[in-house]
Amino acid sequence: MSSKAQLSWVPFFTLFRRECMRFQKVAAQTLLTPLINSSLYLLIFGVSLGQHISLVSGVSYLAFLIPGLVMMSCLNNAFQNSSSSVGGAKFAGELEDFKVTPLSEQQIIWALSFGGLARGLIVGFITYLVGQAFYFLTHGAWLGVEHPLILLFFLIVGGLAFAQLGLMVAFWAKTFDQLSVVGGFILLPLLYLGGVFFSIESLHPFWRNLAQFNPLLYLINGVRYGILGISDVPLGFAAVVSLLALLLMYVLALRLLRVSSFSRW
Amino acid sequence: MSADQSPLEIKGLRKSYGSFEAVKGVSFDVRPGEIFGLLGPNGAGKTSIISVVVTLERPSAGQALVFGQDVQVNPRYTKSVIGYVPQEIINHGFFNVEEILSFYSGYFGKRKNQDRMEWILQRLQLWEHRKKKVKQLSGGMKRRLLIAKALVHEPKLLLLDEPTAGVDIELRCSLWDFVVELKKMGVTILLTTHYLEEAEKLCDRVAIIHQGELRCVGETHGLIHELTQRQVVVVLKSELKPIRHPLLVAQREHELEFRLPASMAVGELLLELGLDMAVVQDLRISEGSLEDAFQCIVGEKS
Structure with a gap:
């Protein structure tokens, strides 16, 4: 490998490795807690309440819920990973290391994004496995994956977009409070109202129209189509909205990286 | 490079x-x-x-x-x-x-x-x-x-x-x-x-x-050297009557202490003093320190 090529790939993979090691070192917090959360959602909503809910599409409520929870886990963890990594690095003064070494802006953005995506995919997969267990116990059969490549596409695009949203917020934030405001007051409502727990077909037309403006609706329905083969929104349109969301997040994260201070909080 | x-x-x-x-x-x-x-x-x-x-x-x-x-x-x-x-x-x-x-x-x-x-x-x-x-x-x-x-x-x-x-x-x-x-x-x-x-x-x-x-x-x-003054101590064999010199800092029983600017040589000082070399037992010369130079620079306008 030439020295020039080494300079571009080694720093990227090093930073990516650091991100993965970071969440593995606190696995109880980053991987186990989401596992418990997903189990509780599936038990309470999917198994207990789900018996009394019938859907227009004909699939069981538990089957409907699993893809939504997989995507919610993936997006939430991708966001949490990159935002807490940069926020923590700012707090410790470690972010200055990124600035004083020859890491490029692109390497920082993409290594941190793929680190967030890695955690999002692992937690999403764990959620899927837990969902499978509940599904097998209640239905006596396994829940298949109808379109694996489509599933992977929406998970990767969504995970990267949310990891970059996390970067953007963390580069912008000057305190941990500001960091948690975005997660708690903006992201969580959008996730819950993005069709994780219900089909927008069941909503009043006013709310159904309003929900169309929530980009998470398209990401979540993309994953639902990948697993179940059903979606509340046209798949092609969902793919375009998801890619546009990723592009927007990338541009904003890059902008914030350029203008923000790397100094310690 | x-x-x-x-x-x-x-x-x-x-x-x-x-x-x-x-x-x-x-x-x-x-x-x-x-x-x-x-x-x-x-x-x-x-x-x-x-x-x-x-x-x-x-x-x-x-x-x-x-x-x-x-x-x-x-x-x-x-x-x-x-x-x-x-x-x-x-x-x-x-x-x-x-x-x-x-x-x-x-x-x-x-x-x-x-x-x-x-x-x-x-x-x-x-x-x-x-x-x-x-x-x-x-x-x-x-x-x-x-x-x-x-x-x-x-x-x-x-x-x-x-x-x-x-x-x-x-x-x-x-x-x-x-x-x-x-x-x-x-x-x-x-x-x-x-x-x-x-x-x-x-x-x-x-x-x-x-x-x-x-x-x-x-x-x-x-x-x-440029910013500080050297300390020159002339040690004498015998006590000298009090002398007057603009660079004299202290006169003790057998010692004369001077502060010399960088521009002045020790020989010049000795000539100016007109001392008989037979009475000079020793010469102790010490440079100023970086701290003195620092104080000279930082102290002058603060």
């Missing part, structure tokens, strides 16, 4: 934070292979200058050139040849010393850097602590880790911002020994410190800045 290319040139550098101008048009250069001391009281602008060089801050005006490359125009090159030791301790919460150095090597494009890492850890007495996290290290070890990080990529220019702040005297001495060793290996070093006695011993040249302005720059001993 030619052998005589200046490792660092600061040209008309200005840095403002809002309406406060921390650096006011500072210019100096650092020569290849030297230890250069950037001295000044707290808030003088030393860290602001270093922050511009490592691109943590953008200059408001002027330039910082590293081996002829503008740090704003070609930052990836300039950062690849700089080792930077910040003033404040950095806490890498999740990782141990070895992992931190491994990451740092990777950021500089070095995938397999075990030999270099081991040499640094051994040399800085951190080898046995390599599996410890930063919070498990003592203050001195944390400082040494900062230096270790700055050296993993074999930098050509090392910037040390108060590397011995809060460090005990034994460790300070060993760190300065290491700095001299690095100089012998061809590394150019710019350091800031409040220990002026140590700076006087270590630095080939110094710049003194105060309130954002460069007050003087030059060879350390040349500056001391």
